[in-house]
Amino acid sequence: MTDYVKYEQDGPIVTLTLNAPEKRNAISTFQDCDDVVAAVHRVNRDRSVRCVILTGAGTAFCAGGDLKAMRDRKGILEGSHADVRENYRRGVQAMANALYDCDAPTIAAVNGPAIGLGLDVACMCDMRIASDKAAFAESFVKVGIVPGDGGAWLLPRVVGMSVAAEMSFTGDLLSPQEAKDVRLVSKVVPHEELMAAALALAGRIAANPPEMVRMTKKLLREGQHTRLSTLLEMSAAFQALAHTTEDHREAVNAMLEKRKPTFTGR
Template sequence: MNAVTWEQRERIIALLADASADPEVRAVVVTATGKGFCAGADLRARAGAPPPGERIAGDVARTIRRGAQRLIAAVLDCEKPVVAAVNGTAAGIGAHLALACDLVLAADTAKFIEVFARRGLVPDGGGAYLLPRLIGPHRAKELMFFGDAVPAADAERLGLVNRVVPAADLPETARAWAERLAQGPTRALTLTKQLVNASLESDRTTAFAAEAAAQEINMTTRDANEGVASFLERRAPQYEGR
């Protein structure tokens, strides 16, 4: 069920950083093999951790900052559009990994579960940051307090996912979305992603200033010039991601 191990987490973080730096990478898809998308953190890996009585204050917070939060931040901060293709159960940090992506596709067999309360835990990996911004505080609390499984159709209705497709169509749909993104003006999409993410915490003055600065930066790119030229010449633009 693809529970997240230390090695997997570090590999995903490194791949996302590489994607940001590589101009040849124009879009990213996060998906999984097997019947599950991600069942959450690998609890077996925590079996060797010190028992509560032997922990030093700050150990748990440090582990979360360096682990689950770094993973979610890597998705949010990736300088390319990131599409989640959720093929099965996305639970705990697995749900947050999917919801941190810019666009979320889900197979009709997928489901999302905030399992933390079931285990007597506080949601980590950015859950209390992501969910209220997606569906509002009351819905977020309902999912987190009860920990009920949310089927894909309900997730779409709530606004957790962009689209639900038949499981057999998920890979093809994810590829089609990624190809559309990869043919777009990559730097403009990156700046748009940053503006939208920041707007959730900004006042109007700050958001407007960021928007103007982003457009100033964007107009120095070849793609912006190509977009304007193609409009004036009445032809389809040919973006290079530069």
């Protein structure tokens, strides 16, 4: 990884910071995308990680694509129509697949504007909380393009089709409270309290059996696009595994003994 993604771990919680404040954390190069993918792969390989917080350095969460790169057709936008199509697959779409499929639960701590691709990056996470200095826009139409990163799939699943269509067709900017009203974010907090709130939420998640949380995430993801009968089969298989774990026995015993459980991931 380069410095675009800052990887910090404190116990079971990893904080990933998009670390290019000079360009408002815009994503414009293959390396930017590769760094996000690499960070997620690192999380997936480390079973000690129980929750991930994604945030931005400086005043923005992520300003989306780089307008100067768009104007000059640099980075991902270089080449013919066929080249650009393949570049999207290799770049922002590979990033979208990796972040959406991260094994550990993910929280977007939206510290400032999340615009276009930046909004969709937030929607790739499982949960979103916002600073009162945040702003949100599905603004691709404002620069004469379409959501090339999966936003047309992601956003309706977060806010519903009607709100997603309004946001996508107008490109209008939403305030933090408006984002909360349409359930784009679950919580709005004062800017200086954002990371504390994200860490508190991550801590509540990390206190639970880690493999059960990861399996629950897989079920939630699968449940968005599969039949109930298929999900029930998958749930039965996961449940059979869960009942054989040490963490399950520890959870039951702790409840019966009225004490705090200690989970090991086994």
